[in-house]
Amino acid sequence: MIPEIGQFALALALAVALVQSVLPLMGTARNNVIWMRSATATSVLLTVLVAIAFGALMWSFVVSDFTVVNVASNSHSLKPMLFKVAATWGSHEGSLLLWVLILVIFGLGVSLLAQNIPLKLKARTLAVQAWISAGFLSFMLFTSNPFDRVFPAPLDGQDLNPLLQDVGLAMHPPFLYLGYVGFSIVFSFAVAALIEGRVDPAWARWVRPWTLAAWVFLTLGIVLGSWWAYYELGWGGWWFWDPVENVSFMPWLAGTALFHSAIVTEKRDSFKSWTILLAVLTFSLSLLGTFVVRSGLLTSVHAFSVDPERGIYILALLAIAIGGSLTLFAVRAPQMEGGGLFAPISREAGLLINNLLLATATATVLFGTLYPLLLEAVTGEKISVGPPYYNVSFVPIMLVLVLVMGIGPLLSWKRADLRGVLDRLKWVAGLSLLAALAVWYLDTGGPALAVLSIGLAAWLLGAVLTEWAGRIRLGEVPLAESMRRARNLPRAHYGMVVAHAGLAVCMIGFVGSSAWKSEVVVFAEPGTELEIAGFDVRFEGVEDLRGPNYLSRMGTLTVTRNGSYVTTLRPERRAYPVAGSSTTESAIRTTLAGDLYASIQEPASEDEQGRWTLRILYEPLVVWIWIGSGLLALGGVLSLSDRRLRVGAPRKRTRPAPAPVVAE
Template sequence: MIPEIGHFSLALALALAIVQGVLPLLGASRGNLVWMQSAQSSAMGQVVFVGLAFAALMRSFVVSDFTVLNVVENSHSLKPILFKIAGTWGSHEGSLLLWVLILTVFGASVALFGSNIPAETKARVLSIQAWISVGFLSFLLFTSNPFERVFPPPANGSDLNPLLQDVGLAMHPPLLYFGYVGFSIVFSFAVAALLEGRVDAAWARWVRPWTLAAWISLTAGIALGSWWAYYELGWGGWWFWDPVENVSFMPWLMGTALLHSAIVTEKRDAFKSWTILLAILTFSLSLLGTFIVRSGLLTSVHAFAVDPERGLYILGLLGLSIGGSLALYAWRAPEMEGGGLFRPVSREAGLLLNNLILAAATGTVLFGTLYPLLLEALTGDKISVGPPFFNAAFVPMMLVLVLFMGVGPFLSWKRADIAGVLQRVRFIALLCVAAALVLWYVQTGAPVLAYVAVAAALWLLLATLREWALRIKLFVAPLTESARRARAVPRAAHGMTLAHAGLAVIILGMVGSSAWKSEEIAFVRPGDRVEIAGFEVLFEGVEQRRGPNYFADQGRLKVWRNGSYVTTLLPERRSYPVARSTTTESAIRSTLAGDLYASITEPASDAAAEGGAWTLRILYEPLVNFLWIGAGMLVLGGALSLSDRRLRVGAPRRARRPHPQPVE
């Protein structure tokens, strides 16, 4: 009965979404306030019904209701409760239901917290959001019903993919979806602005918090997924330029450009049509990622569906949303030009350059991701575009971006004094070059680009700290005065400083763990020793142990350095009998300087239980934890900016048109 209630709730949500998509939009065009205000109750009704459906599906997983096909295919009665809950969104149908739930949550949030948005604009935004809901709710109901029954029910399920049975990955999809779907509300604001024919500072201020919230979540989701790949998959890497990694990275890049462009629209009434275009493209890239993951184009642990019919449905949604919005943009955007003028050397010009580089980088990743798929579709030839292409094409653009990021905050609006800016940062530039040369002398063997990247990271970090110090007059005024100035600085400015510094820390982690990584792969028996990066590792053997729904071969490694005992590492190779698959559980000794990383794989002979050799992989990853620290700084910087009171309650109220009167 509970699954039927969930299914019926989705049907009611679809009906409400259709009403919300039509009635408020008509009300905005006719000046009918009652019709416009209906969007708020419809949005709240949607989130209630979709939330009820999601709760019904989660309940089916928790109680192991094997009359539901989705539960049969993605759960097992012996699975730990956390992974039963995570199984709710571990399938195509369940993850799509989570997607729709977040979509309705954003619509309801605008309805609840958008009190400073004019009634006409709010009605249009919620109507556009409702039409997105219509697309995905109909997709759920007509092609991907999560409540489909199976009779007679089996005694047990097939279990969730063992690679997905991990705490980190249990949180990874919700964070990613919150980011993906969060950009839908920005898209709705952009289309509403095109329909209204008006973009101004107030519009940009309304859009920024939603953009920032989506960007924060997407950042956290990508970082968590990278961390999961690092410690769970056993290969010792954190990014592989996999197509499904790329489809989450592209909206992040474009969303970063959108954040900076909206600042110019708000502060200087410029970049209006460009900001609108970025809002459309950012959500379009989120939809493109949905199509790639769910269309059957890819076979990956990330991919959910392999049904081409579902792919065609999403492709239709993609064509309608992207094609329709871009056609509307081509029609209305020319009317939105204008705004503040600025010189080639100014903060506006710096942010424009930031946007252009990020857009070019997104295009590069898009080309590298889609080209193999298009080539295979047209010719049948299969090629792989991997790290060599992306590193050669993407990294140089990012280094140029980092160079200008260090200077950008020093520039003033409209016109900047380039000589004065260079005067403030020239010592930092010399210090970074000297540091790179010293590193080259001390730590040879890495590519030249690695030393350049270290210099660029130090440049961004020190320039960012220098700008913050100048802002509060640190070491110039008394500390009490500097503290007073720091409290007076808007939180958004502190957030920018923290986020830029976080990016510098991430770059240091990327370079250190890539350019100076050490790796040893050996066949070992009990008593064998392996040396790596100054560590001596003793393999003591393997013992069997049993988990809740798996069996494990657990290796035991003792680690010494300079004759002193350091730690014991316990890597595992797990076997899941229900899912009929194995996974590698790495063991990691983490420090700020670097990680000692160990994993064991298939034994080199069938006589493993009798002392046969095991394949042991040992890596030393310098500075790899800087990646997670820097990502945390990005998220914290974004959250600090989001908490700025100006974004929460201080949005300017635009000059209103005559307020529509209720129609009798």
């Protein structure tokens, strides 16, 4: 009965989405206030219906209702409750339902929170959001129904892919979708503005918080996925330029450019066309990611579907959304030119360079992702585009971007004194050079690009601190006055400082774990000893353990350094009998200096010695990636908490002073 309720709720949701996609637009055309305001009521109803459907599917997983095909294919009665719940979005159908739930929640957020947005713009925005919702609801109902039944029901389920039975990956899809789908509301704002034919600083002010919120969620989603790959897959890598990784990274790059472009539109009434175009392209890249992982183009642990018919449906949605919005942009864009003029040396110019570099970087990743797929579709030839391509094409673009990021925040609006800015940064440049030379001295065999990257990371970090110190006039006025100025700085400024510093910290982790990583792979038996990065590692043997729904073979490694005990590592190899597959559970000792990483594979042979394949890595500075990523997200949250960015926030009202009492 519960699945039927969910099915009925989805059907009603589609009907409500169709009404919301038409009635508010008709209201704006006829200036009918009631029809325009109906978008708020339908947003609430739509969210309630989709939430009921999602709750019905989750309940089916919690109670192990194996009459539902989705539950029977992706769950098992012995699976821990956390992963039963996470299995709700662990399949193609369930993840699509989560996507739609987040989609309607963002629409609800605009309808309830954005009280100071003009009624017509709000009505058009919610109508466009309903178009997207209707498209995905119809896709789900016609091709990917999460509530399909199976009779007779199997006695037990086939279990979720063991690689997905992990806390990190259980959290990864919700955050990723909050980012992907969060950009949908920005897309809806952009299309609504194109329909209206007007973009102004007020519009940019309404868009910025939603853009920033989506960017923060997408940052966290990507980081969680990278962290999961690092500790779960057993090869010690956190990024492989896999096509499915890339399709989440491209909206992040475009969204970063979008947020900075919206700042210029708000502050200087410029970059209107840029901001609209980036809003369209950012969500279009999110839709492209949906197509890639659900169309059958890829076979991957990340990919949900291998059904080409579903891919054709998504491709049609993609063509309508992207083609329609870009056509509308081509018609309306000439009307949006204008705004404040600026000199070639100014903050506007710096942000323009920022946008161009991010757009170029996005195009580079897009080409590297789609070219092998297109080549295979046309010629049947299979090729792979991996790290060598991106190291040559993508990395240099980002290094130039980091160089510009150090200068941009110190430039003033409209016209800036470049010589004065560079004079303020001369000490930063000197310290960055010293940092690069120190790295070169410590490891003269290190790649030149790695040394340059460390120097630029130091440059960015020093430039950020210099800009902040200049704001509070540190060293120019008494310390108490500087602290007062620091307290009065807006949170958005602190968000910028923390986020830019976070990127610098990330760069240190990227370079250290890639350029100076050590690795040893051996066939080991009890008593085998090896040395790596100054650590002595002894393989003690393997013991058998039993988990809730898996069998584990856990190795024990004793680690010493200069004869002193350091730690004990216990990597595992888990076998899942129901799913018929196994996973690697790495053991990691983490310090700020680097990670000592161990994984174990099945015995190399069935001989009496019981030898195992043992992989030991030392990854310098890799933890700085997670620290820096956390700072990036924290910077976004700080900016989002700035009262000036909270659309619809109540304003403080000052009471009129009481009339003076006149003595008689």
